[in-house]
Amino acid sequence: MDVSRWRLKAAMSEVELTYREALEELRAIHGRLRQEDVDIDRLLEDVQRASDLLAFCRERLTAVGERLEEVLTDFD
Incomplete structure (x- = not known):
């Protein structure tokens, strides 16, 4: 997959992403990267x-x- 196209696709999909969803996905990626x-x-x-x-x-x-x-x- 062309990295520049993937980045564009990823950036477009993040418009709908919540902070919590991003954090959950980061945790999943972290778990995969820690595997032997x-x-x-x-x-x-x-x-x-x-x-x-x-x-x-x-x-x-x-x-x-x-x-x-x-x-x-x-409030001040």
């Missing part, structure tokens, strides 16, 4: 997907943090 018999044919795909999911989670956490600051500032 890692599927080498799937390794690049899993690592790339994990990277995309981590970026998604970081962006979501940043956005929520910024919004919380706005809301809490309104």
Whole structure:
């Protein structure tokens, strides 16, 4: 699979993804990568997907943090 096409497909599918779903998928990938018999044919795909999911989670956490600051500032 062409990595650039996969990235685009992954980014498009993440529009519907929740933080919890991303975290669950990251845990599943982590579990697969910790196995002694890692599927080498799937390794690049899993690592790339994990990277995309981590970026998604970081962006979501940043956005929520910024919004919380706005809301809490309104209380002052």
